[in-house]
Amino acid sequence: MLDAGERFRRLGWTMTGLVAALAPHMLRLRPWVTAFVLAACAWRLLAERRGWRLPGALLRAAIALGATAGVIASYTTITGLDGGTALLALMAALKLLETRVPRDHVVLIFIGWFLCLSTFLYAQNILSMAWVLPTIWLLAAALLQVARRGQGGPAPAPFRTTGAMLLKALPLALVLFLFFPRIAGSFWGAPSTERALTGLTEEMSPGDLSDLTLNDMVAFRVRFDGPPPPPVQRYWRGPVLTEFDGYTWSRGASQFYFRPPVHHLGNPVDYTVTLEPTGQRMLFALDMVERWPAELAAQSWDYQLRTRNPLHSVLQYEARSYPRYRAGARLSAALRNRHLQLPPGRNQRSIRLAQAMRAAAADDRQYARAVLALFREQDFYYTLTPPGLERDSIDDFLFNTRQGFCGHFASAFTMMMRAAGIPARVVGGYQGGDWNPIGRYLILRQSHAHAWSEIWLPETGWTRMDPTAAVAPERIERGIEAALPDEELLPGRLRRDWELLWQAGMIWDNFNARWNDWVIQFSRLQQEQLLRKFGFDDPDWRHLALMLGACLTAALMLLSGWLAWEFRPRRPDPVVASYRQFVRRLARRGLERPAHEAPRDFAGRVRQLRPELGPAAAAITELYLKLRYLPAPAARDLALLRTLVRRFNP
Amino acid sequence: MQQDGFLGRQVQNWIRRRQGADRGPVTLRRGRIYILPTGLGVAFGLMLLAMLLGSLNYANNLGLALTFLLTSLSLVTMQACHRNLESLVASEAGAEPPFAGQDAVFHLALANPGGAARCDLEAATAKAEDQPVSVPASGEVTLHLRVPTRRRGWVQLDRVEIATRYPYGLFRAWAVLHPGLRCLVYPRPASDAPPPPPAPGSDGGGTARRGDDDFAGLKDYHPGDPPRHIAWKAYARSGELLVKEFSGAAEPVPIFDLALTPGADLEARLSVMARWIVDAHAAGQTFGLRLPGLEIGPQPGEQQRRRCLAAIAEFEAVEPTHA
Numbered sequence A: 001m002l003d004a005g006e007r008f009r010r011l012g013w014t015m016t017g018l019v020a021a022l023a024p025h026m027l028r029l030r031p032w033v034t035a036f037v038l039a040a041c042a043w044r045l046l047a048e049r050r051g052w053r054l055p056g057a058l059l060r061a062a063i064a065l066g067a068t069a070g071v072i073a074s075y076t077t078i079t080g081l082d083g084g085t086a087l088l089a090l091m092a093a094l095k096l097l098e099t100r101v102p103r104d105h106v107v108l109i110f111i112g113w114f115l116c117l118s119t120f121l122y123a124q125n126i127l128s129m130a131w132v133l134p135t136i137w138l139l140a141a142a143l144l145q146v147a148r149r150g151q152g153g154p155a156p157a158p159f160r161t162t163g164a165m166l167l168k169a170l171p172l173a174l175v176l177f178l179f180f181p182r183i184a185g186s187f188w189g190a191p192s193t194e195r196a197l198t199g200l201t202e203e204m205s206p207g208d209l210s211d212l213t214l215n216d217m218v219a220f221r222v223r224f225d226g227p228p229p230p231p232v233q234r235y236w237r238g239p240v241l242t243e244f245d246g247y248t249w250s251r252g253a254s255q256f257y258f259r260p261p262v263h264h265l266g267n268p269v270d271y272t273v274t275l276e277p278t279g280q281r282m283l284f285a286l287d288m289v290e291r292w293p294a295e296l297a298a299q300s301w302d303y304q305l306r307t308r309n310p311l312h313s314v315l316q317y318e319a320r321s322y323p324r325y326r327a328g329a330r331l332s333a334a335l336r337n338r339h340l341q342l343p344p345g346r347n348q349r350s351i352r353l354a355q356a357m358r359a360a361a362a363d364d365r366q367y368a369r370a371v372l373a374l375f376r377e378q379d380f381y382y383t384l385t386p387p388g389l390e391r392d393s394i395d396d397f398l399f400n401t402r403q404g405f406c407g408h409f410a411s412a413f414t415m416m417m418r419a420a421g422i423p424a425r426v427v428g429g430y431q432g433g434d435w436n437p438i439g440r441y442l443i444l445r446q447s448h449a450h451a452w453s454e455i456w457l458p459e460t461g462w463t464r465m466d467p468t469a470a471v472a473p474e475r476i477e478r479g480i481e482a483a484l485p486d487e488e489l490l491p492g493r494l495r496r497d498w499e500l501l502w503q504a505g506m507i508w509d510n511f512n513a514r515w516n517d518w519v520i521q522f523s524r525l526q527q528e529q530l531l532r533k534f535g536f537d538d539p540d541w542r543h544l545a546l547m548l549g550a551c552l553t554a555a556l557m558l559l560s561g562w563l564a565w566e567f568r569p570r571r572p573d574p575v576v577a578s579y580r581q582f583v584r585r586l587a588r589r590g591l592e593r594p595a596h597e598a599p600r601d602f603a604g605r606v607r608q609l610r611p612e613l614g615p616a617a618a619a620i621t622e623l624y625l626k627l628r629y630l631p632a633p634a635a636r637d638l639a640l641l642r643t644l645v646r647r648f649n650p
Numbered sequence B: 001m002q003q004d005g006f007l008g009r010q011v012q013n014w015i016r017r018r019q020g021a022d023r024g025p026v027t028l029r030r031g032r033i034y035i036l037p038t039g040l041g042v043a044f045g046l047m048l049l050a051m052l053l054g055s056l057n058y059a060n061n062l063g064l065a066l067t068f069l070l071t072s073l074s075l076v077t078m079q080a081c082h083r084n085l086e087s088l089v090a091s092e093a094g095a096e097p098p099f100a101g102q103d104a105v106f107h108l109a110l111a112n113p114g115g116a117a118r119c120d121l122e123a124a125t126a127k128a129e130d131q132p133v134s135v136p137a138s139g140e141v142t143l144h145l146r147v148p149t150r151r152r153g154w155v156q157l158d159r160v161e162i163a164t165r166y167p168y169g170l171f172r173a174w175a176v177l178h179p180g181l182r183c184l185v186y187p188r189p190a191s192d193a194p195p196p197p198p199a200p201g202s203d204g205g206g207t208a209r210r211g212d213d214d215f216a217g218l219k220d221y222h223p224g225d226p227p228r229h230i231a232w233k234a235y236a237r238s239g240e241l242l243v244k245e246f247s248g249a250a251e252p253v254p255i256f257d258l259a260l261t262p263g264a265d266l267e268a269r270l271s272v273m274a275r276w277i278v279d280a281h282a283a284g285q286t287f288g289l290r291l292p293g294l295e296i297g298p299q300p301g302e303q304q305r306r307r308c309l310a311a312i313a314e315f316e317a318v319e320p321t322h323a
Helices: A002-026 A033-051 A057-075 A081-097 A102-122 A126-146 A158-180 A208-213 A333-337 A350-360 A364-377 A392-403 A406-417 A467-471 A473-478 A492-497 A498-521 A524-533 A539-564 A574-588 A601-610 A610-631 A635-647 B006-017 B038-055 B061-085 B233-237 B266-282 B301-314
Strands: A218-224 A233-242 A261-266 A268-274 A287-292 A298-299 A305-307 A315-321 A325-326 A424-431 A432-434 A441-445 A449-457 A461-465 B034-035 B089-096 B103-111 B118-124 B132-135 B140-148 B152-155 B160-163 B171-177 B179-185 B213-222 B240-247 B255-256 B287-291 B294-297
Touching: A002 A033, A002 A081, A002 A102, A002 A126, A002 A268, A002 A524, A033 A057, A033 A081, A057 A081, A102 A126, A102 B038, A102 B061, A126 A158, A126 A498, A126 B061, A126 B240, A158 A524, A158 A539, A208 A406, A208 A449, A218 A498, A233 A449, A268 A498, A298 B132, A350 A364, A350 A392, A350 A406, A364 A406, A364 A449, A364 A467, A392 A406, A406 A424, A406 A449, A406 A467, A432 A498, A441 A498, A449 A467, A449 B103, A467 A473, A498 B061, A574 A601, A574 A610, A574 A635, A601 A610, A610 A635, B006 B171, B034 B038, B034 B294, B038 B061, B061 B118, B061 B160, B061 B171, B089 B179, B103 B118, B103 B132, B103 B152, B103 B179, B118 B140, B132 B140, B152 B171, B152 B301, B179 B301, B233 B240, B255 B266, B266 B287, B266 B301, B287 B301, B294 B301
Parallel strands: B255 B287
Antiparallel strands: A218 A268, A218 A441, A233 A424, A261 A325, A268 A315, A287 A315, A298 A305, A424 A449, A432 A441, A449 A461, B034 B171, B089 B103, B103 B140, B118 B132, B118 B160, B152 B179, B160 B171, B213 B240, B287 B294
């Protein structure tokens, strides 16, 4: 039915659409899956060109079984997001091998759209939208091409036609997006994904944080209700690490303690955090948090905000914190013991040093100051590229390398506190932030990751101690770029040095923030606010349905009008119009011209039936034919034709 | 839709009662365009439903946006598909009579008064579908509807469906015409016909007024005149095509008489006559026809062939067959 060229063209359309839909997944998928899909595409194109036979049903079934087994072996499941996407990609490749009839193409295009959806399940950022939108267009154009029956007639330009249709679909889609009721909760579980997200984890070894600092990605954004707190107060609490094995700090297994009460002092800070996906179960809040959405997270005994499930999508929450506070006026014996525990037989030199220094100091507070002074006054260096440490990491750091990043200092300081009998722990989180003057919000990047110490003192409770501030006070005051020597390469430094680049970065980030606020975070709450703007005081789903119906009707009417305008009759050619007038006048006198009668035949019939009209009819007909079919018609002839027709009154 | 089942027939009857018979050019107005999703459209809908559930479940707003964009696209498609037919003007444009067993070809002109092209229009009769055609903006195309025939007589085209799945094939819009187009079907020329009976003498039924014997003069050429009578010398001289006329009765002109035609029954005899007419015309002969109650004088040419074939096609023809 279709010739070879058309078949190849259709295959090309479908395949391009499919590969475009797969592109965002290519790096995520296991290499063998990507390789298999690309190989299948290449083979199919060659087979079409060379006229090779497509594989039979038996071979295809074998490949399908093999592919499914491969997915189960590589991903352990086919229902997760990763395994499901891999299976979808493989099935598309398999379908490609048997693509013959239009229905096969349609299946491939549908798979392409599902792959687009899967892209959004992975990431809802602007970049994925910017890629997927043209892909949708391409797939729809491919559908236009392959759904045509036969190949007769002038082929409509698939891209332009589809583009026009999508443009007409946009208002309708917008109405649906705004007013389609969202549900709270879900029908089935969240998608499981094994992707590794960069960000803070619940473990810290020497060197972990310096890797993170090279990463310029946004961790979260904060919009303050009032003025933002000064940089020294911007400690965003993350994982609290109490267990130390001599090298690595971790949260520890036992988590069943009472939370010591907190007294909030001074003025509160109210803010909204938009957290990028972390894959972890923690929310970040300014120290010390007082109010947060209780349905999202609970506060643990060490003042972390922990969620029930790992966070795989952007999350927005409001919180209130008090920069001044007193946490834990009394410490239970269990907690005291936990915060004094040290691995036996490790870091002996440091322990001896700690005990000697504590003996020399008057009290705990003075001892802590002495340790900070040690870091400041002796030749300790703050660097992003510290040398590796041995198994007794604190000994190695304090007595040999003396170069470290915030993690090294926090780790060493906390250990020395414990060695002297002061309860202490390491707190991870973010410190500081870039102020975006365009959007007026704070950006916390991975490069703002930080670690500090908390020690318990009888007078002040849990007290923050930041040894990094002792070594490199610029880190806290002005950010990491200012604290590090110039030769160390930082992604942020380049931006800082080039004013224009910095501004462009801020504008782009602002755009991303708005995207998060208005598109990704659009939910029931925003729908209700929208309805209030339309004048519904206490909106519920009935108002939503009403608005949806009304706006859909309006959009459909708009669409109807648009199409009617597109299909409106055009003013006919003046020559044709004149001739039609002539025919109409004869028709009124009972001389109808059927569609198949040629003008000259009609004129002949007129002469036979109404001889008195013959000459005029013949003249008009000849003039019409001349104007219509001869090259370069003269304007004079058109005027003559019009005059003749006007005077022709049978 | 083209269902021959009970429901399909009921729908067809309902449409016929609604619209009545069509005479003259028919404008496809909104009231006579029907539209339903195709199988592909239903599949598309199921895909959208799956996407909607997935996006709602994961509260994925971009997934919802994708779903809604495709939903809206299908709504636009529905409108565009309907528009693709609306306000087209269909008018009959004649038919070509076939021999029984061949396809009758009805011509249907489709004019597009609108300023946008109409793409991939299919015309379907009860039996056959054709390749889709497109009508350019303010243009016109002629559809050729082929209707198979089995026996001579009138064949009537009662029902034409003009349909389109453009664009995307998610919906099928169609309009039904009841044009009542008629086309004559000639009897099938017999394949093993005996030679025509020798023409009787001048006293017989057919008197030859013209023969091949004596040159009687020149006359203007008309299509259908036997080529061997063309006066080529005169043509070379003057450039005018003239035909030599002869008179005399030496070679009598055959008059095909039903009464004298052999054959088992009426149809077989008409079939034999059709063969004689076709052969005589191909040989450029002059011939006449005699049927009970009708006599066609001897003439040569295409017109004579048509007239004679039409006469035997209509002779005691039964009711028109409805295609």
